[in-house]
Amino acid sequence: MEEADGIILGSPTYFCNVSTELKALIDRAGLVSIANEYILRRKVGAAVVAMRRAGAAHVYSSINYFFGINHMIIPGSSYWNLGIGLKPGDILKDKEGLATFRDLGANMAWLLEKLCG
Numbered sequence: 018m019e020e021a022d023g024i025i026l027g028s029p030t031y032f033c034n035v036s037t038e039l040k041a042l043i044d045r046a047g048l049v050s051i052a053n054e055y056i057l058r059r060k061v062g063a064a065v066v067a068m069r070r071a072g073a074a075h076v077y078s079s080i081n082y083f084f085g086i087n088h089m090i091i092p093g094s095s096y097w098n099l100g101i102g103l104k105p106g107d108i109l110k111d112k113e114g115l116a117t118f119r120d121l122g123a124n125m126a127w128l129l130e131k132l133c134g
């Protein structure tokens with residue numbers, strides 16, 4: 018994470034929240050960053066969330082809180098960055114989700130080009 022210019026954090030929605038694996042990363046990396054004069058400062062951060070039915074907005078917010086408190090820069094998209102699916106490959110049926118991720122990728126690449134050349 019320290020070496021990256023851009024960071025994508027993804028999580029499924031588990032009982033309306035991030036996975037325990039991602040929460041462990043947020044807690045550890047967040048504290049290490051803050052304790053070392055914000056080593057994640059001005060990196061570009063994007064959240065990517067999967068859900069079956071409900072709760073992804075909360076997961077999306079939790080990841081963006083992590084980016085925000087670490088001085089990171091968050092690109093937008095045409096919707097909040099969530100895809101609908103239960104099993105691997107289900108996302109391919111979520112056309113709006115796919116468009117959201119395509120727009121997110123374009124905006125993140127544009128931003129990284131401006132920031133890092």
Ligand SMILES: Cc1cc2nc3c(=O)[nH]c(=O)nc-3n(C[C@H](O)[C@H](O)[C@H](O)COP(=O)(O)O)c2cc1C
Binds near residue numbers: 033
């Ligand atoms: C423990 C558990 C809790 C879940 N809770 C939710 C939920 O609150 N809302 C939702 O829409 N989907 C929920 N799901 C479905 C997952 O978000 C969705 O299927 C996801 O793509 C599964 O990713 P995975 O294969 O990495 O576990 C849950 C799935 C599991 C296994």
